[in-house]
Amino acid sequence: MVAMKQARHPERDEITLIAVVGALSDPIRLGLVRVLADGRERGWSELRAPVAKSTLSHHLRVLRDAGITRTRQEGTRCFVELRRDDLDARFPRLLGALLSAADSDDVGAAVGLADDAPAA
Structure with missing residues (x-):
């Protein structure tokens, strides 16, 4: 059996304001967070964004x-x-x-779930 490499996640006290604000400065990433804000775990294949799969993977990383x-x-x-x-x-x-603020300004509206209709 081949062991899968597990992604590293920062511990709670390692999360910095600069990293969070920097990551959320991109509309695609903010849209992904809007989708995930419902508290449900989502498979990557459930996420829809107007970017290539490799770019979506980058945003998730x-x-x-x-x-x-x-x-x-x-x-x-x-x-x-x-x-x-x-x-x-x-x-x-x-x-x-x-x-x-993102909801109010509709930032990241192009991001959604694969079973949702695409944003206009």
């Missing part, structure tokens, strides 16, 4: 490396979830404020 998401691999499938509890513990109300 940036979010993981910043401590915003947690990625879990199961066989050949990858799943991602928002680390809301960790983010709220480190930066109270920051995520809520960013999500509210």
